[in-house]
Amino acid sequence: MRRLAESLNNRIAAISNPLKRTSSGGTGTTATKGRLNDPLGLIVANGNIVTVNGNDGFAVETSPDGHQAAKVLLDSSSDPPGAGALFGLAAVGQKLYYVDDAENDLRLFQ
Secondary structure: OEEEEEOOOOEEEEEOOOOOOOOOOOOOEEEEOOOOOOEEEEEEEOOEEEEEEOOOOEEEEEOOOOOEEEEEEOOOOOOOOOOOOEEEEEEEOOEEEEEEOOOOEEEEEO
16 A cells, blocks of 8 residues: 555545556545645655645644644745645654755754
8 A cells, every 4th residue: 555645635545556556546545634735745654654734834644544643833934834845755764854945955853
């Protein structure tokens, strides 16, 4: 099962067996909705899904079963906050890095 951020419907979609499919997975199934607001980046870290919202500057942590466990403001420098500034995510060990396009910077979440 692979997950992807879908901005159009503010959800995380799940596609089963994507690398070996011989037919379309369609639009997948909804793994979670709720606190997402234009999710632009997604990563699986420590078994949970972390997304960054393009419309409000928040990062949202979601468990594999769809329970949203945490919501943290990462970007408040844009006007309005978020404003499409958060894109890429990378996990290196226990550290989470993200791109803040409003400040043209790679940042470490602490």
